[in-house]
Amino acid sequence: MTTYETRTARILARLDELAAISEDADGVTRTFGTPAFIKGRELVQGWFEQAGLAPRLDAIGNLRGRLPSRRPGAKTFVLASHIDTVRNAGRFDGPLGVLLALDLAEHAHQVGAELPFHLEVIAFSDEEGVRFHTTYLGSKVLTGAFDPALLATTDAQGITLAQAIAEMGGDPRPAALAAAALPAAEWLGYFELHIEQGPVLWENRVPVALVTAIAGQQRVELTWTGLAGHAGTVPMPMRQDALTAAAEFVLATEAFARQQGLGLVATVGQLYIPHAASNVIPGQVVHSLDLRSPDAGPLAAAYAALRADAEAIAARRGVALGWQLVQATAPAPCDAGLNALLAEAIAASGHEVVRLVSGAGHDAVPISAVAPATMAFIRCYKGISHNPLENVEAPDVAAALAVAERFLLNLAATSPSC
Template sequence: MENYLHRANNILARIQELACISEDAHCITRTFGSPAFISGCSRVLSWMQEAGLDARIDNIGNVRGRWNSQQPAAKTLVIASHIDTVRNAGRFDGPLGVIMGIDLIHWLHQEDIQLPFNIELIAFSDEEGVRFHTTYLGSNTVAGSFDISLLQQTDDTGITLRDAIKTIGGDPALLANDAIPAEEWLGYFEIHIEQGPVLYEEQLPVAIVQSIAGQQRVRVKFNGISGHAGTVPMDMRQDALCAAAEFILATERYAAHQKEALLATVGTLQITDAASNVIPGEVTCTLDIRSPEQTVLKKARKSLKEIAAQICDERQLTADWDIIQKTKPVACDTALSHLLAQAVSAAGYNVKNLHSGAGHDAVTIAAVAPVCMLFVRCYKGISHQPLENVEVPDIAAAVKVADHFIHRLTEVYKKR
């Protein structure tokens, strides 16, 4: 175990080094296309090259390192996670999986192992979707499912995604060339912090992901009439902010009544031309709904849209309802997950299966390849904020499991 702890400490040191690359001097923020993002990509590229990979940055900003098998017509196992962050982020969400992948490949090279398949390690460029309000830009490109209409999407400053891609050195016209054809995939493996409290409460270092919740994001704009705060009577107002507030609380109540099956969150709120003495005339919020059941998601979106319409009708407002993103629930591959369970047991740990309420790049990759994921315990399940933390022994445990998994997968494919 001493070697695994040594490797875990090296992984942690690199996680900390990457965390120091940020748009904000006071916290970790590394959004797609920013100077900090470009610098972070460069650092990860150099680490991949040091590990012996043929590395490059593709047109969407994914950092990709490849190790080709000597076997003719070998398929490709992709090991991946992401290096973009939310604003005021933690250190581990995404980078843990990327840097563990680099460590894994470095040690496989030391063993001089003969792979029966190719390995491509990918640091996806945009899983969080913070800047352009749409997730999985990197993994959709690799899966061949990038929606070119998104190139016209703008950030909060009016910069289009097309221009942001050019800024990082990519060519929007060549995005399709960066896809791995479906017939070339062997599978997909991602290591990620749990982002929930189960492993922490049960004192387990790792778990196998069985499924990933479906997710829908909606932009809701309430259109009222702005007016003077001192002259318009309370019963004659068409206050867009009051309508938005009522909708937010109604959303909370709706989800609370089916808490085992649905999660709903209003995460942003923008008041157009806000002033303390002006009645808000236009307010935009984002709605995030998640469920492991597609029928629940569909019903929730329909019901919440009806609730918004009813609120507007009562307050004499209108609402624009814009669907930004839809992903279906995903089941992880049975065969790969079985090998992963064997690896957990061989490493000396209890096998635990979990459902992921958080979205991951595995969601988009599942459309073209079998996927599996390993969760790693994080402190109290805290994520998407600075208190996010993973202990060295848990990183070491995940490293050990990943080693066993790759060796078992290698043995399976050598027999084919």
């Protein structure tokens, strides 16, 4: 008899095999459309074939497998996550959810489960958005929300998104991308398993949690333009120092976010000084701003307040300010009905029902616009993610697998197609 422990051992072995495929030797890097990504996807496709899911690639390069239902008029329930990574990543963020989903479908196929819905497993081709700075490419195609204007976007080597899609075996024609969508009328729902990218489960020694919502995001690029000058000859009162203006804003942003509470977080994670030198007053600084909150109101208020702060700093210091909104994503609540079934599965499996808001973005965000969506988090070592130190323990994976299987049984028992 196959146990959750033996199934987990195979999942973790597969993760190790996939992690060995990388663009570099130091960590795990598989960005959208690269040779390493394609090689990794081919490996996963072989596992889909072994599971009897008849895999196929859609126009954006998503890997999709299907366990069809025999019920007339059955809708589709999607189990998915992503197989692209950030640079120098860990091995679990994304691929663990894909391989858990694959195991669930494979086991259902092996035992001859009669599901009242089609079960579709998807390995999304791009969630992280590293190469083209375009998050959720895979899930936006699946939901019909892909913007064809993105096809002209270029990477650091000048390769367009359209070229990359074609090179990886996709079809960049807008009509083909639109045809890859799962029509809204055919959706039953969406479920994703993912490591918790935070320390709550680790500190409390709880293996799995229910995700209630995914925080909204505002990403901004700020450009401060002053006047470069000699570090030894320009008096302090006469300087137009772009870096000190940016530094003041960075500290003001931290202080603002700490005062707000309500789950609001603010981060400046990138800073670039063109033509930097130790003896030159910085004439220009470009940096990022990442704002997140589970509530739309505080997110919008923070955005407006920080922009006003930046403008006041620029005026006071005599520098010009460029403010460009790069990405805006609304908070996405998880579906109450699916969450009730998931909470029941967690409790019935003998675990405390911990409810968490995800501060990280997930493919559930675009999917929640067209279908009921929910997520479960899995305990991760110290909550570390996007880092080679990312790790999960086998008992926690086995617990999540058992919860997910019970959740699917709950869903089957309550499906209107039954």
